[in-house]
Amino acid sequence: MPFFPTKRLLAQFTNRAVVYAQHGDPTKVLSVLSYGPLPSPPSNTVNVRFILSPVNPADINVIEGVYPTKPKPDTSLRSSALGSSDQPAYVAGNEGLAEVTEVGNGVSGLEKKDWVIMTKPQLGTWCSSRNVGAHDVLKVPRAPGLSEVHAATMTVNPPTAYNMLQEFVPLKEGDWVMQNGANSAVGQAVIQIAASRGLKTLNFVRPRDDLADLVKQLEALGATKVLTYDALADKSLRKELKTWTGGRDIRLALNCVGGQETTLMTRLLGSDAYLVSYGAMSKQPLSLPTSLFIFKNLTARGFWQSRWYLEKSRDEQRRLMNVLVNLMSQGKLKEPMHEIISISAKESDEEATQKVRDVIAKSYSGRQGKKALLRINVE
Structure with missing residues (x-):
């Protein structure tokens, strides 16, 4: 004892x-x-x-x-x-x-x-x-x-968000990023960093009783659209998405959930897109249709911030910290x-x-x- x-x-x-x-x-x-x-x-x-x-x-x-x-x-x-x-x-x-x-x-x-x-x-x-x-x-x-x-x-969540937005797809102002687990700490950072760059975000969260309050909180951070996972089963979503994006393909999706919801979300991606996974909160395996790889040239990658620290030099680590400190001190990352x-x-x-x-x-x-x-x- x-x-x-x-x-x-x-x-x-x-x-x-x-x-x-x-x-x-x-x-x-x-x-x-x-x-x-x-x-x-x-x-x-x-x-x-x-x-x-x-x-x-x-x-x-x-x-x-x-x-x-x-x-x-x-x-x-x-x-x-x-x-x-x-x-x-x-x-x-x-x-x-x-x-x-x-x-x-x-x-x-x-x-x-x-x-x-x-x-x-x-x-x-x-x-x-x-x-x-x-x-x-x-x-x-x-x-x-x-x-x-x-x-x-500052060590884990903001740099994870920043690096995933930076390292996989060259994004320019007006481009869209899609993510699940949008109310997580990383998800909130993604919303804010994306907004600071003029990027738009499509955010998915679990259904809940206080959904309206959560939507307001995420929109206040800069979220463009906030939907529940239930919306992924709605066949009209793809049509609405084209209206929201003005026909632009979404080429980056960030996943911390796994399971069927992520499979459905990935189907909304355009050609030559990346699915970047950094977590598996559902503890369910991730299954992706082969057609996405063959016909849309999907790339599925993982990201782990701990590995990033091990692979990058002290100067690169300092540069990232300075970027995050500037965002925080300017009120762009709360x-x-x-x-x-x-x-x-x-x-x-x-x-x-x-x-x-x-x-x-x-x-x-x-x-x-x-x-x-x-x-x-x-x-």
Whole structure:
């Protein structure tokens, strides 16, 4: 059984992390663990304090053990608190905004109080502080209008949206882009980045009771058309689509759902189009008609932002960040709808554990509604 320090014992700890010792249901395997101060950073590393750390669907998949990339255990957190002194802890979380608190020898370009984001996958961001390699983070340029929420959510969703719009089809003003999962964080970013370029978007979402409110929210971000997946079965949609687009072919579709809805959506594409998949929220296989490949020359590709970071140079990573920072500071890329979950220093580890598990349970059931951001306080 995990050991949870009492409120009296917490006084001797200066850091906390959301950890797990084995893969499984996050509502059962996650625990909040308190631990001591960080040592001074070794050469070519920095110590950082996390400001905000998002809870993303992929984070849940990592904890379950079904995601392609795996975190490395944090051997500094071997503790009887996890049931065995020989059992290392995995710190959850892939994305987050942190502030540099101490700089090791040999590090250039980073100073105390700089904001940084993680570019190496699965570093473990659901914690108060940790030591990271200087080459595993990027400095975030401070700009008027750039919020903590902007910066904390900059690593995954906005760059995914930007790169998918940039790398597959040469799009010009007035062209159309189609996507499902349009109310997701990536979907919202696609709408806004497309609008900033004069592109039009056809957006599909699940039917829901509050559909009118959601349509208004997405239109306020710049969505051109918002429909439910039910519309894909309507034979009149293709005719309406030609009217909306003025006869222009749609040559880019973005997919994070999979299943039959995506098959139907793909049929709306024109010739020489790309279907780019970056998720599979329905957990259903994607089946595409052979005729689309033969007669329309369809290209189906996948996109994974983690791979992009591994393949691109530091200069290319910085250029992308500067583009996103400019969009955010100009108000063209708004904060995602979010809720900040604060873990108070006054809460015991057991109380904090229950709060984190409740957040995950809401995300599992779809009741969270907004992106959850963890703020782990130790003072």
